[in-house]
Amino acid sequence: MSTKNTYPLLIGLITAVSLFIETGCATKNYVKKQIDPVSGRVDELAEVNKRNEAAIKDIDARAQAGIQGMQSKASETDAKAMAADQKALEAQQMARSAETKISAAESGVNQRISNIDSYKPVENASINFKSNHAEVGDEAKATLDQLAAKVKGSKGYVLEIQGFTDSVGSDDYNLALSQRRSENVVRYLVQQHGIPLFRMFILGLGEAKQVEDNKTKEGRAANRRVEITLLKSDVEATSR
Numbered sequence: 001m002s003t004k005n006t007y008p009l010l011i012g013l014i015t016a017v018s019l020f021i022e023t024g025c026a027t028k029n030y031v032k033k034q035i036d037p038v039s040g041r042v043d044e045l046a047e048v049n050k051r052n053e054a055a056i057k058d059i060d061a062r063a064q065a066g067i068q069g070m071q072s073k074a075s076e077t078d079a080k081a082m083a084a085d086q087k088a089l090e091a092q093q094m095a096r097s098a099e100t101k102i103s104a105a106e107s108g109v110n111q112r113i114s115n116i117d118s119y120k121p122v123e124n125a126s127i128n129f130k131s132n133h134a135e136v137g138d139e140a141k142a143t144l145d146q147l148a149a150k151v152k153g154s155k156g157y158v159l160e161i162q163g164f165t166d167s168v169g170s171d172d173y174n175l176a177l178s179q180r181r182s183e184n185v186v187r188y189l190v191q192q193h194g195i196p197l198f199r200m201f202i203l204g205l206g207e208a209k210q211v212e213d214n215k216t217k218e219g220r221a222a223n224r225r226v227e228i229t230l231l232k233s234d235v236e237a238t239s240r
Contacts, residue, residue, distance in 0.1 A: 121229050134184050163178035164208065175204055207223065
């Protein structure tokens, strides 16, 4: 081939190569321009997704904490409710027990009330005192000893003890003196004979119920007294 023919061919080849290279570069630039925005968008979406995942985890953690707190409070509430129920049950049981005791007490009181009318006087004794004195003398003690022997070991009896004075002195003084005389009789019967207090009823009546005229010395001596009445229950006598 001649030099003249070779030169145009070389020029054409170089031109073709140059065009190919320029075309390739243009294509790369075009592709790069198209890819870069998409790549940036993908990175942005990845960042958003990461933030969303973190927010979801935080919300889930707080929700779990809230659920656990609610469960804990619910358990505490259940425990308090059970304790309250137990206390209510105990209160009901105590109320029932109290009602039972009250019913038993009322039954006993009603029984005693119904038996009051069954007590009848069976014996009377009287002891006398010196003027303006409340001490139980030797003669009076002997009378009380005899009466105590009759009720020793028995049931269904009561002693009604009433104190009196003569008309000497004021009403208030005589009432107090008659009360002391009755109390001394009770004290003697308890200390010397062990008679229960609940079987004795006392009252000081002052100068009431005179048995003799207070105008005479003998009459006043007779009025300075304590009367003891022995009452027994017909129910007790029947049960024997």
